Structures are given as C-alpha cells and as structure tokens.
Amino acid sequence: MIQPGSKSPAFITLSKPLEAALIEIGGALPAWDISGSLLADATLKRYQAQMESVPLVKETTATLRHALTGEGGGYAVLRLGNLAEALGTGDDRFLRLALAFAAEVAVPFSPFPRWPLWKDIGVKVDKDPGKSSGIGYNAFHMDLVNATRPPDYSTLLCVRPDPLGGGLSILSDAHAAVARLPEDCRALLAESAYHYGTFFDLFGVGEEYKPFPILDGSDPDGGFVRFTAKMLVRSELGQAHAEAARELSEELVRGQVSFMLRPGDYLIVNQRRFLHGREALRSGQESVPVGDRRLLLQLFLRSGARDGSAA
Incomplete structure (x- = not known):
C-alpha cells in the first residue's frame, strides 16, 4: 500500500535463526526499571549484553540504525511478528525484546509520569476523531512539538491492526517537503510565530516552547521540523x-508513504527527519469489541541521554 512514486519504507525482516535465538533469550531479559524519565542504566546494560550474546543481532541493528540515520533514511519497520506469535504480544518477554531493539538505537524514556514506559494507544469511538486514539484521520505531526527537547525518536509497536482494515500509517520526509517550498514560505516558517496544545505533567523534554518556529535553523538537514x-x-x-504552514502540510501529503502495520511490527521514526500520522480507521468501529480494536504501544527514545541532558 505504498503510494506510487514514493520511497519504499525500510521493512527489516529477521532471519529464522535470529528469531529462534531471540525467543530463547526472551526469558533472560530482566524486567525494566526507570530512573527519572529514562530506562535505568542497569537495565540498559543488561539488555545490551544479552543482545550482544546473539551474533546475528549485530547485522540487523546496523541495518536498523542505517535506515534511521543514513542518507535518505529516517524510519524503519522491524518485522517482529513471528516473535509476537511465539511469545504473545501481551507477554512481557516480547515487550522486553522490542525494548532491547529500541535500546540499540537510543535510550528509551517516558515523558509521562502517569503512564508506564509503554503507553497504550487504543481506539475510543467517543474521543476527538483526530487524536491518536480517535477513529479519524490523524494528520502529520511530530510528538511533543511544543517541548524544547522533544523525543528524538517516536516508536509504535503494533499489537492489533484495525480489524476492519483501516488505519494506514503515513510518514513523510519533513526536510524534503520544506526543500520544495519557495524561499519566502521557508522564511515565515523560521519565525517564532507558532504554538499548539498544552504543556503539563511532563518530564525529560525540557520546557514549554511557545511560540516556536517550525524550522528551528539549528541544522538544515537534521534539525526538528516542528510541525503539527x-x-x-x-x-x-x-x-x-x-x-x-498550510503549504508545508500540502507538501507533506504530496510526499507521503503509507502502509499497514501488522501484528508485531515495530515502527521507529526519527523525528529529526520524518513526521508521521495515520489514515482514518474504517467505519463501524462501534460494532468492534473494545478488546478487538486497533492497539498500538508507544515508546519514545532519547539520543545522547546519558550525558545528563535529558534528566
């Protein structure tokens, strides 16, 4: 379901021997602990040590990092469906394996004190349709757009897709979209004239940024495009x-890619390069039992967190 003329998403499939090895170490990974907003150092080191004990992991994580930070990259989909089927998507062993892969990219953290490390994004038919847990079109955005230090990576682990067949994930290269805009438009986007949403009960993401520029100017190729x-x-x-901003929105849609996440798929988005969203779910969600509706688990990652800058 990739849009014609767009770049193919980086789907990363694990080899059968690697899947077998990961299933075997799944039970050896410890329960995770949080220190402040970050995954605790002890947990991080244990996960990294367990992953290093599987020689086949190295090539996969190298491919993953290249897909996220290499030239032209910015997102990846780890296909962990066979692991999910073997262990169960609700089993902590599966979540620990997904977390171990995330820890190979950057440090997992939670900006929400009232939520666990993995935050459920289910479907609520009575919620604002445009919200992440709504049933409508969730337009292009970066997460925590109004924080001075947004997450470097936003990740979504698919537990259940929409059983009615809707809810395609959409992504777009933010810097490529900006590059297609005229110079006068880019100049306006670089001015501190934008604001959105509220800011409360958060930690590990700096202070509220209001107003903010959409183009922060710190890095023409790797700085945040603060857009929702x-x-x-x-x-x-x-x-x-x-x-x-409307012109930028149109360019993002023009350059978007779309695909359906399957059970066990783990989408990781580099927020310094790509923006993400979701097509509307199929009509009839009211007739789907709550326990059968689309369910994703959200997790954020922080680059360079251990220098103390994210505490």
Missing part, C-alpha cells in the same frame, strides 16, 4: 504564517 497539522485548525495564527 492540527495547529492549522486549533491555534490562532496570523494569515501569512498559517498559509506557510
């Missing part, structure tokens, strides 16, 4: 700045 399409309808913006 929801600001176009839920924030009061000046006409010129709103129009510039």
